[in-house]
Amino acid sequence: MVMALALSLVAVALVLRSTAMLRLAQRDLRQTQLEYALSGAQLVAATAVELQTSPGPYAWRFNVGREAVSARAEPEGVKASLGGAATADAAFFQRLGVSDVGALRVRLKQAAQLKSPDVAGLDPAHLWRACAARFVSLYGGDHLPEPQDVASAPGAPDRTTPRANEIWRIEVTSVDGWTDDRIVRLTGQPDRPTAVIARRFVRTGDGGGTCDHLSSALLGG
Numbered sequence: 001m002v003m004a005l006a007l008s009l010v011a012v013a014l015v016l017r018s019t020a021m022l023r024l025a026q027r028d029l030r031q032t033q034l035e036y037a038l039s040g041a042q043l044v045a046a047t048a049v050e051l052q053t054s055p056g057p058y059a060w061r062f063n064v065g066r067e068a069v070s071a072r073a074e075p076e077g078v079k080a081s082l083g084g085a086a087t088a089d090a091a092f093f094q095r096l097g098v099s100d101v102g103a104l105r106v107r108l109k110q111a112a113q114l115k116s117p118d119v120a121g122l123d124p125a126h127l128w129r130a131c132a133a134r135f136v137s138l139y140g141g142d143h144l145p146e147p148q149d150v151a152s153a154p155g156a157p158d159r160t161t162p163r164a165n166e167i168w169r170i171e172v173t174s175v176d177g178w179t180d181d182r183i184v185r186l187t188g189q190p191d192r193p194t195a196v197i198a199r200r201f202v203r204t205g206d207g208g209g210t211c212d213h214l215s216s217a218l219l220g221g
Helices: 002-050 084-087 090-095 101-113 126-132 209-219
Strands: 058-063 067-075 167-174 177-188 194-201
Touching: 002 058, 002 067, 002 167, 002 177, 002 194, 084 101, 090 101, 126 209
Parallel strands: none
Antiparallel strands: 058 067, 067 167, 167 177, 177 194
């Protein structure tokens, strides 16, 4: 009886371990599938804006295979540069949840000197990490962007020459909140429409709704 009990305990432990490993494998498979789907969505989004005359930004939804995704594409040049953002009013940072505005100003100036494109990583505040890239970019100008109308899905091509050398941020998000967030240079080449400058693969959770609300509040749109 003792031996049988011991063997049963070993069997239960093996089953539990196998179940845990199966769950990990399923999770890894799902993440791999999402990465491939969102990479495809990046190409779809970049191709969609290549031949548009509208200055953007764009926001729309579409399917890549079985994955439904939301996409946002916005030009980086109209945002505040890192140095420009460092001089923004304290209320801007506070609305993004930043607790130590002075320290963030210093980090923004340092990142500008280092030419770092990682805006989200400059402060641990949740709203800053999720939304700051809407307003601040290494490739921006001296001031925060003006309120902008967000266009829906890009329509039929309305220009004959693709955009080339423009720098855009393209963000594609799955229905369960995984986001492939890239800063890209548009190449104008149909077989390879973008060159990736920086990339984040994160789980955002809110599909951008919170950032849309903040954009309206912060920029007066």
